[in-house]
Amino acid sequence: MTSDLSVPRDDAQADAATGVWSRMDLYLERAGEWLNPILVKESRQALKSKQFTITFALLLLCGWGWSFLGTMVGGRAVEIVYGYYWVLAIPLLVIVPFSAYRSLAAEREDGTYELLSITGLNSRQIVTGKLGSAILQMLVYYSALSPCIAFTYLLRGVSILSVLLILFYTFVLSLSASAVGLFAATLTKHRNWQVLISVVYLCALLLVGWIWSEELVWDLLRYESIRFDNPETWVANLAIVSGFGAGILMTIVAAAANITFASDNRATRLRIVMLLHQGLYVGWMIYWYVKEQHGEWLLVMSCFGAAYWTLTGALMTGETAELSPRVKRSLPQSLLARMLFTWFNPGAGTGYVFAVINLGVLLAVGVIAGTVGKTLGRSMGYFADHYAWFSLFLWMYIAAYLGVGRIIIAALRRFLHFGLLLPVLIHIMLIVLGVAIPMIIHGWYYGFEFYERDYSLLHAMNWAFSLGIIMDEGVEIYPFTFGVIAIGSVLIFVVNYFLAIRDVEQVRLATPQRVQEDDREIHPERFLEPRKPKSPWDEDD
């Protein structure tokens, strides 16, 4: 592909050229046309770099060296395989992710990113192109070591399935680490911060790589503990892989959003991914409940889900609701579409409602599953009676805390410009203070020992204590306090809802004359018949 660049030629000329190779070359080039340009560039660059040449040579050298050494000394099969694993793990778990991180960070430091950002490429293509190049490098390393891996098949005493599973998860880990690296590269443009981030990132890579290699891989190889004949093994692996997949997707979308121009819509795609997370999460929650029939599982999953929506809610309530005119031209118009899709628009208000609704759905599914399960005689654990109340109040607390945080953030936004860090800190502070203040007041007057009987209206804002009480005793003993909590949260929600209306009421802007002319030039076919909105977003290009 590289060779004929210098002398660009016509396809006709190329067709005339005979021979398998030139035809191959042509096909490759044709395929290359449709590839992500970043992928093409990065791969060319990466495969030509010194770093790659050295790593590749070392990998081959170590792989073959280990084979000779291992067989000569008569090492056990698992030991030989474990040696190969290390030869592969260092490039895969450290070098590839770190160079993915560096390639994006350097792009932002050197100012080449700016030139890229005004081409036809969008930030998503840039991030996925870099990730694609990382994958390509991983594959090259794998294939370089594949003879050695094939060799292990001949050795008695290791299960080839275990080896393949380990290789697969090493790949998944490498991919996740690369995605995280790309995300880390988008966090800041300043060189000093970038240095700090690279140190932290490198340490994290080494730590995760070490834990995986030293703790898990070695045990998996030695004890052969995985039962591949059990279908549940595969289901569990599917669950793990879907979790990684969802995480990688989110990381990539978030990285792309970080480097998108502020005037673009950065929120909608992230929210769609959150919805996907929610779907996967609820699916696995129900699957394992049906399978294992333990009510505790529902509770644990509900709590993790609540943590997820609290965190994403904290981030979303930190957004500004500035919609650029371009985004406003493609807002949903019909009543139904607006009711359903307005919550995907950028902005703190819509983000708040989005998080609260999703959390509600998640908790409700848990409660319904638990109730159905209980009537079918499944174990719900000791908290069975209070599960519904617990979920309801968990929901109300999170809605209230996020709501208060959002109001504070909206007030601060009038005076200050800030990103997403301060909103998250504000939310964390609120959540901590919510527990600390009542505790301190209580301790001041009655001493620092807390019993259930000490629960009172003072602890209405103390979500930890209240939820603990509900878990143990339900709500009936303290109807007044819980009534106050309920009314308070509903009030906060309603206030926020009405504040959100400003974000929600954004209406579609008319498309300017000049833009319509341009559209007519680019997409004449769209103007043959009156245009109907096809999707609620109806992007115009």
Add this chain to the structure above:
Amino acid sequence: MIRPQPMIELRRLFRIFGDTRAVDDVSFEVNAGQVFGYIGPNGAGKTTSMRILATLDLPTFGDAFVDGFSVINDPDRVRRRLGFMPDDFGTYPYVNCAEYLDFYARAYGLVGRERHRALRHVMGFTGLDRMAEKPIRGLSKGMKQRLCLGRSMIHDPSVLILDEPAAGLDPRARIELRVMIRELAAGGKTVLVSSHILTELAEICDQIGIIEQGRLLATGSVADIQKQFAPHRQIRARVLDRVADVAQWLSQRDDVSDVRVDGELLRFSHEGNRLQEAALLKEMVQADFVVAEFASHEKSLEDVFLHVTQGYVQ
């Protein structure tokens, strides 16, 4: 009469950083096929306004338009029509010229023959075809500028924004650059080119704008500006006796200004045509001054530039 739509328009543009007004109420228009020279000392706000036009930054107030599209509301449409050559640009290691251009051609969505054609055209135009296989890191400054120009025109944009393209070039490369810019304009492209040296661009610009401290001080053709800001001619006279008296006598006249004494030499600005100059000489002789030499010339472009700007350099 309908005015043609300007290809570039800045409309009351402001860009404020803290308390620096980098761009302070700048408006101008450039029509299709014209070369507009954006002249100002370092720190005048040239780069800032060009970055706004290139959609890399947003104005604090005001708006800018490329081919009728607002950089605020329709940046993607602006990007399609615009090539930007920044004043300094990073490159990639392990990439040669051909690959660099090829990459940007792909990034702008050019495929197949279209891309090959664009590459061939750009490499021919910039004379890079002999350098195709050279790694970028080893290129001379002049060749790098050519590569960067080639990159900015790979998608055949109708508007080119060139930020100080001549800075750091040797005289020959500078002349070649001027020829390329003129050729681009002749091919119908609208070019906005900046420099901190007026004479560097004067002969290739249809219009210039002089900017200092974020303010646009003058716009128009070079001749217009010269006329507007330098209706005076510069006179040099050698007087052999009583130089101080002559200076005194001259500075009392209304048509004379900026009198400077340098030994026997007197330099001053005179407002009036050549006849009036002759009359002045006659008067001087009649006043018994010993005038040994008397010569006049038009103010140079540099004089104009110095006259217009106040010389705040940051």
